[in-house]
Amino acid sequence: MNKLRIAVSVLTLAFLTTILLRTDLNGLGQSLSRISWAAVTVCLALVQVQVIVSALRWRFTSRRLGQDIPVWRAIREYYVASFLNQTLPGGVGGDAVRAWRMRGDGPGSWRQPAKAVIFERLSGQIAFFILAAIGLSIWPFVASAQFAQQLTHYILFGGALLLGFIVAVRFAKPNWLAGVSLGQNLSDVFVRRGAWLVQAATSIAVVSTYVIVFFVAAEATGSQLPWVAWLTIIPFCLVAMLIPTGFGGWGTREAAAMALWPMLGAAPVDGLAASITYGWLSLIGTAPGAVFLLVGAFKRTPSHA
Numbered sequence: 001m002n003k004l005r006i007a008v009s010v011l012t013l014a015f016l017t018t019i020l021l022r023t024d025l026n027g028l029g030q031s032l033s034r035i036s037w038a039a040v041t042v043c044l045a046l047v048q049v050q051v052i053v054s055a056l057r058w059r060f061t062s063r064r065l066g067q068d069i070p071v072w073r074a075i076r077e078y079y080v081a082s083f084l085n086q087t088l089p090g091g092v093g094g095d096a097v098r099a100w101r102m103r104g105d106g107p108g109s110w111r112q113p114a115k116a117v118i119f120e121r122l123s124g125q126i127a128f129f130i131l132a133a134i135g136l137s138i139w140p141f142v143a144s145a146q147f148a149q150q151l152t153h154y155i156l157f158g159g160a161l162l163l164g165f166i167v168a169v170r171f172a173k174p175n176w177l178a179g180v181s182l183g184q185n186l187s188d189v190f191v192r193r194g195a196w197l198v199q200a201a202t203s204i205a206v207v208s209t210y211v212i213v214f215f216v217a218a219e220a221t222g223s224q225l226p227w228v229a230w231l232t233i234i235p236f237c238l239v240a241m242l243i244p245t246g247f248g249g250w251g252t253r254e255a256a257a258m259a260l261w262p263m264l265g266a267a268p269v270d271g272l273a274a275s276i277t278y279g280w281l282s283l284i285g286t287a288p289g290a291v292f293l294l295v296g297a298f299k300r301t302p303s304h305a
């Protein structure tokens with residue numbers, strides 16, 4: 001595994017630890033204690049929708065590239081990848097495993113599955129960035145601060161986020177992408193024969209579940225967020241997770257939440273509580289991936305009389 005990615009992931013966790021140590025832990029504990037079982041149930045159900053729709057998007061993308069994956073296998077492998085993405089350094093280890101597990105027997109047979117994984121993830125990230133761009137464009141008009149002050153602040157924040165993402169991709173590029181041409185088959189996957197409609201519909205559905213889970217987590221921990229949070233601070237927190245550092249977005253997501261929550265009149269500790277709640281709910285929601293891994297390992301273990 002890339003040593004730089006491991007180092008950056010450890011530093012990100014150290015950063016998260018520093019955030020927690022400098023936070024009002026009593027206030028954080030009070031916020032976390034407000035979570036109801038109803039909120040937990042809703043969020044866990046939405047994570048299942050999120051994973052299943054993502055798996056169907058991946059299956060569609062793979063079929064357009066010439067590999068037909070059975071529905072159940074696509075869902076199972078997506079659970080595994082989602083769980084590993086949240087537990088392995090860098091946040092993309094599960095995607096690498098997903099491509100590797102779908103490889104064929106011939107030489108270079110991993111390239112087509114790798115393309116499908118890359119394009120499928122790209123579809124979702126495009127939806128995230130479009131939502132964030134919408135939020136940037138409307139925020140100055142719905143926020144209470146002066147237009148120039150808001151605009152400058154959000155441009156700086158958006159620029160820093162984009163720069164961080166570019167730097168992370170440039171210096172932490174996973175080795176499993178080597179040799180894969182990203183310019184091929186884009187038309188088949190995203191444009192031709194109604195592909196754009198399928199990609200748009202599934203990506204909007206997936207992004208919506210991410211936003212709703214985060215919003216429910218925020219409400220459950222005591223944040224009184226206005227409706228504009230759906231298009232502004234929550235998408236920005238989710239985009240921060242796309243930076244391939246840390247484990248499952250931990251650290252970058254919390255830092256973004258603590259920085260963004262005060263912009264809508266909420267306390268930083270409320271943003272931290274919402275982000276932590278979102279994180280553990282997402283991890284538990286993808287836990288079936290761990291079960292599938294264990295079952296697969298058990299089946300491959302030879303029995304002895």
